[in-house]
Every structure is written in C-alpha cells, then in structure tokens.
Amino acid sequence: MSQFKSTDRYIASRDLEVAVNAAVTLQRPLLVKGEPGTGKTVLAHEIAKALGHPLIEWHVKSTTKAQQGLYEYDAVSRLRDGQLGDARVHDISNYIVRGKLWDAFESDEQVVVLIDEIDKADIEFPNDLLLELDRMQFFVYETRRTVVAKKRPIVLITSNNEKELPDAFLRRCFFHYIRFPDRETMEKIVQSHYPNIKEELARDALTVFFKVRDVPGLKKKPATSELLDWLKLLMFEDLSPEVLRAREPHVVIPPLHGALLKNEQDVHLFERIAFLNRRGA
Amino acid sequence: MLATFILALRQGGVPASITEYLSLLGAMKAGVADYNIEDFYFLSRAALVKDERHLDRFDRVFGEVFKGLEPPEGEEPRELPEEWLKLMAEKLLTKEEMEQIQAIGGWEKLMETLRERLAEQKGRHQGGSKWIGTAGTSPFGANGYNPEGVRIGQPESRHRRAVKVWDKREFKDLDDTIEIGTRNMKLALRRLRRFARQGAATELDIPDTIRSTAKNAGHLDLKMVPERHNTVKILLLLDIGGSMDDHVRICEELFSAVRGEFKHLEHYYFHNCPYERLWKTNRRRKESETTTFEVMRKYGPDYKLIFVGDATMSPYEVTHPGGSVEHFNDEAGQVWMKRLTEHYRRSAWINPQPQRNWDHVSSLSMLRHLMEDRMFPLTLSGLDEMTKELSR
Numbered sequence A: 001m002s003q004f005k006s007t008d009r010y011i012a013s014r015d016l017e018v019a020v021n022a023a024v025t026l027q028r029p030l031l032v033k034g035e036p037g038t039g040k041t042v043l044a045h046e047i048a049k050a051l052g053h054p055l056i057e058w059h060v061k062s063t064t065k066a067q068q069g070l071y072e073y074d075a076v077s078r079l080r081d082g083q084l085g086d087a088r089v090h091d092i093s094n095y096i097v098r099g100k101l102w103d104a105f106e107s108d109e110q111v112v113v114l115i116d117e118i119d120k121a122d123i124e125f126p127n128d129l130l131l132e133l134d135r136m137q138f139f140v141y142e143t144r145r146t147v148v149a150k151k152r153p154i155v156l157i158t159s160n161n162e163k164e165l166p167d168a169f170l171r172r173c174f175f176h177y178i179r180f181p182d183r184e185t186m187e188k189i190v191q192s193h194y195p196n197i198k199e200e201l202a203r204d205a206l207t208v209f210f211k212v213r214d215v216p217g218l219k220k221k222p223a224t225s226e227l228l229d230w231l232k233l234l235m236f237e238d239l240s241p242e243v244l245r246a247r248e249p250h251v252v253i254p255p256l257h258g259a260l261l262k263n264e265q266d267v268h269l270f271e272r273i274a275f276l277n278r279r280g281a
Numbered sequence B: 001m002l003a004t005f006i007l008a009l010r011q012g013g014v015p016a017s018i019t020e021y022l023s024l025l026g027a028m029k030a031g032v033a034d035y036n037i038e039d040f041y042f043l044s045r046a047a048l049v050k051d052e053r054h055l056d057r058f059d060r061v062f063g064e065v066f067k068g069l070e071p072p073e074g075e076e077p078r079e080l081p082e083e084w085l086k087l088m089a090e091k092l093l094t095k096e097e098m099e100q101i102q103a104i105g106g107w108e109k110l111m112e113t114l115r116e117r118l119a120e121q122k123g124r125h126q127g128g129s130k131w132i133g134t135a136g137t138s139p140f141g142a143n144g145y146n147p148e149g150v151r152i153g154q155p156e157s158r159h160r161r162a163v164k165v166w167d168k169r170e171f172k173d174l175d176d177t178i179e180i181g182t183r184n185m186k187l188a189l190r191r192l193r194r195f196a197r198q199g200a201a202t203e204l205d206i207p208d209t210i211r212s213t214a215k216n217a218g219h220l221d222l223k224m225v226p227e228r229h230n231t232v233k234i235l236l237l238l239d240i241g242g243s244m245d246d247h248v249r250i251c252e253e254l255f256s257a258v259r260g261e262f263k264h265l266e267h268y269y270f271h272n273c274p275y276e277r278l279w280k281t282n283r284r285r286k287e288s289e290t291t292t293f294e295v296m297r298k299y300g301p302d303y304k305l306i307f308v309g310d311a312t313m314s315p316y317e318v319t320h321p322g323g324s325v326e327h328f329n330d331e332a333g334q335v336w337m338k339r340l341t342e343h344y345r346r347s348a349w350i351n352p353q354p355q356r357n358w359d360h361v362s363s364l365s366m367l368r369h370l371m372e373d374r375m376f377p378l379t380l381s382g383l384d385e386m387t388k389e390l391s392r
Helices: A014-026 A040-051 A066-070 A075-084 A100-106 A130-135 A167-171 A183-193 A199-214 A224-237 A241-245 A264-280 B002-011 B018-029 B037-048 B052-065 B072-078 B082-092 B095-104 B106-126 B147-151 B160-167 B182-196 B206-215 B245-257 B292-298 B315-319 B333-343 B355-360 B362-370 B380-391
Strands: A030-034 A055-059 A071-073 A096-098 A112-116 A137-140 A145-148 A154-159 A174-178 B202-204 B224-226 B233-239 B264-270 B277-279 B289-291 B304-308 B346-351 B375-377
Touching: A014 A030, A014 A040, A014 A154, A014 A174, A014 B018, A014 B037, A030 A040, A040 A055, A040 A112, A040 A154, A055 A100, A066 A071, A066 A100, A066 A130, A075 B206, A096 A100, A100 A112, A100 A145, A130 A137, A174 B037, A183 A199, A183 A224, A199 A224, A199 A241, B002 B018, B002 B037, B002 B052, B018 B037, B037 B052, B233 B245, B245 B264, B245 B304, B277 B292, B289 B292, B292 B333, B304 B380, B315 B333, B315 B362, B333 B362, B346 B362, B346 B380, B355 B362, B362 B375, B375 B380
Parallel strands: A030 A154, A030 A174, A055 A112, A112 A154, B233 B264, B233 B304, B304 B346, B346 B375
Antiparallel strands: A071 A096, A137 A145, B202 B224, B264 B277, B277 B289
16 A cells, blocks of 8 residues: 655655654544644645545635535525426435535545634534444435445545544544744755755845744744745745845844734734844944 | 553553554555664654644654664664763762772773663663753763764764654654644634533524525425524632743733633732632722622622632642731631632633642642642643633
C-alpha cells in the first residue's frame, strides 16, 4: 500500500506522516487541528495526490446539517410537481438529492473525503455523523434503501477549535495538532514553494516574519499561508533584501505588510511600535 | 506494558479509552509504528490524545512510563571528562571541604561520589523535579535541566532527538489548567456563552414547520426547537480591595462581556468575606451599599450565585463575630456564607489563586468546606467545572 510522505510541494513533519498513515491503515477518520493557515485543508489535497485518489470536499458552514452530507429530500419541488400533476411525483426517489458522503460511498475507487471546518456547524453535527463515519453506511428512509460504502473512504476532518467536539466522536478518530513550523522547517517550506527565490531575500524575510510573529498582542499572527503570499509579493516587486534589513534593529512595519497583517488593529499596533521606536532612537 | 501506559495516562488526566487503546494496538499490528520509539510516540499520540490541551500531559506520562526504553547510550553522559567533575566540585563543595577530601580519600574518591551524585540527579530529573535546571547553579551550563545537556562538546548522538521530542513539552501552554489570561480569554468566553445557552424551553420552528407541512402534502405539522436564548440569571459577588484585584477584574470583564447572553446578570462587591452589607460600586462605596438581606430578597433563589475571590484572610474573619478587618460584624462570616448558599439553590466560588496553593491557607480551606467543595480555579477547565456544577 502506498504511504503518505512529505512531497516537494508539501513539507509534512514525521508525526503528521505517522498520524496520516495510521488513519489510512486503520480506515479511521483523521481529525486535524492547528492555527489557521498552517495547511490543514491543503493536507487533504496532498493526501489525495500522494495516494492517487480523487478528493471530495465538503465545506461546512454554520447552517450545514449532517443530513445534507448524506442526502436531502427535496419536498418542496415534490409538492410543486404534485400540484402541477407531473408524473414524476409518484416516484419519491426523483426528489432525493445526493450529498457528498453518498457520492464518496458509491464511488468505485477509494476516495479522500475532506470535511472542512467541522466546528463551524451546530454542536450536534458531529454526533449526527457518528454511525455513518463508523460503519460507512446510512439508511435512506424515503426509499428504504441502505447505502453502503463500496470502498471505505479516507476521511480527513479539520477544526479551528470554535466548538468542542463530543467525546464519542473523538474516540473514533485519530488526532493531529499541526504545530507552527520552526524556522528550519519554514525554510524548507519556502524552498518547496519558491525554488528560485533569492537566498538572501528568503532569509531576511523569514527573520522579519518570525519577528512579526513574536510581537505580543497581535490579534491574528501571520501563518504559513500569509508568509507565502507575502514572499510572492516581495518577489514580484523585486525588492532587494536591503529594504528588509535596513530596518532590522527596530521592529517596524515591514514592506507590503498587507499580506502579513490582516487586521486593522494589528496594523495600528505596528504603527504605534514604530513610532515609539523612532522616538526612542 | 501498554496497559500500564494507558492506566498511567488516565491517572495523569488524559482521558484515553479502551476504544482508543484497541485502535492503537490495531495500528501497531498493521505496522504503522515500525518498531521505532519515535514513531511509536507519534502513533500513540495520534491515537490516544484527542485534544491539544492534553498533549502536554501526554508527553509527561510518556516520558515517565517509557524512560526505560530510551536508547542504552543514556549511560554515556556519566562518562564525564574530568574538568566537568572538577567544576562540579567547585560548585558543590567549599574550599575547606575540598581540602578535607583531599586529605582523606583524594581525587579518586571524590570522583566516585560525584558520579553517584550525578546519577542521582539524572534520576530525579526524570522523576519530574527540575532542580538541576534552575538558575545557573548547575555545572552543566546553559543547557539547563535536561541531563542530555552534559554532552556539551560531544558529537550529537543519533538518538538524542528521540528522547527530546517529549521532553521538550512543546504543548505546555495548550494545557487548560493554566490560569486565564488574554490568550485564552476568548475560549473562556465561549465556555460562559455555552453556559448561558442552556435554557431548554421550546419555541416554534417556522422553517421546519413549513418543510414538514410540505412533506405532509399540505397538512399542517408543527415542529418545535429548543429555545436559543436562555433563562440563566446570575448574581456575581466579587471580592475587591486586595491582592487579587487584577484577577477579579478579569472575571468581572469575562462575565460582562457575555452579559447579553444571560437573562440577568447582577454584581455586588464585598471585602474578603461577605457580611451584612454589599455594595455596587467600589469607588462610591458608602452611597451604593445595601444590606445583604435586601440583596437576597431582591434576587430570588433561582439566581445562580457566583463568588469571586481569593478566600485568603485571617481565619477569624470567617469564624468569629467582630473578625472583619474593616468594621465590627455582629455575625461571623460563616453565618453569612451559610445564609447565602442556603438561599440560592446553585452557588459556586471562583478562586483566582493557583490551585496548588489552596491547601496552605486555612481560611481558604474553611470557605471551601462551607461551599461544600464547589470552589473552582480561574482556568478554562475550572470554568467548565463550574458551569457544569451550576447548570446541573
């Protein structure tokens, strides 16, 4: 069986590899948590690519119901058809709309299912999927038919920790917490995304980046995805590394900070620090 | 071996269950861990820990249970260069002692003792105490508490990382038993909000009613849902004017931030221990004073009573009439505590003082006893416990 490993596009730490392989081998869902922007969603794409399976994405919103992942019964259009005397109305299966999990279960080859940001949904959402994810089957009441997975899909679930997940649900998953990468790993990540970046620029940008992350009181610390966006901008503008280095002694607003700081208060915070530094100097 | 590990985890506060244990065994059987201790660590972590707050506890227990499995080169550090032992001697022994030892047994003997001492120190470190790590007294320099530090200058060994992964304890600040500060304020708010949502009355669900009426081909079918907004009423009594003012303020802010979610939220202040008078604003204390009886009359037993304070004072303030530091109280603090806790069906005490200090303060133990143990630390898990207790 193929194993999940770091690729040249996605740098996975050893513990992540072990967790993914355990989940794949035992066919249990893998729950991934971590700071926003540390590559939780991208992980699903990479697993699908590494194992050569298609990916089915289910993005969860606050209004998403567990049932919608299985199927929906479109009662309203049936009512309308009934009033119009459409012949379709006699067969209830015409009004069953398949959900993402149904698609995944019916697929002839094994697929990777991403249930993204499960914590956005109602607190009962994970509980409603317990049996379905455990047995990989569900029952369609309207047509009295049981849908069973032909090949148990690999399920990846991400959470941003907005709601706590029920214990019974957690028991059935493997769990991995993506830590923020250290500098060494970060260099590798940058290398993998921009192989032809100037070494000096990358080094200085990383220094600034980690300094920005260290500023106390930031509302949203920039994460990997922000760093990558920022580097892209820096490369596009072809800034020389000196611009970054000239300001080294003090923390000041880095050039093109819009890619790093996503929050008005954070920008203000930086302006204030810059002001104080200038006055102090 | 593994069963001991699971038991140790449960004892250490990681709620691992049999299901998870079995899935770990399953994964090992399937060869995911590959007989490599580091992989085994990662695998067992993924299988047994389901919450990043427990990762630190897991690391601690793992270190304790599997310390025997560390690579045998753990012996190596004891083969110490002489200068280090000499250095250690200078630190640990006075000049006179050195001379004495020279007189009796000489350097050889001393080395022997120091080796033993060093071995002992290593043992203690792994038992959990970090005394070798504090400040600069350790002869092992900046490398601090980790006994691996003694390998300064030696080539890094192949297995060093394996030991370190869990000794690093990188998940320390995700543990929810740490006190609430700005970082976890948001999470704390979430807990309180959930607490506020617990009213369970039902109301008409219009979308669902329409849906099910349509399903019924036009026959009306009423659907009800639990009401979102709640009926929780809170009476907050805050201890003000002491060393804990900052923490009390955090608590006050916490509650007022979720004020909209509660049906009623009232607060009063007291000093050290509640007596016959409470007040509404600390600055204009005299004008805003009311009697405690009045407060109890105004806010009925359906209010949930929450005290916030460090419960640290002279024991007389609790036990004796006239014990208060500010005025002469006719009735002892404990009488008032009894009255309040009996009047209100649900009550709890939040104590910002770190829980490890609780046993050392006699007034604190007394109040805890008066609260029938419903005293909770100002931590996320403390708030959790408290909401559980209050909404039971």
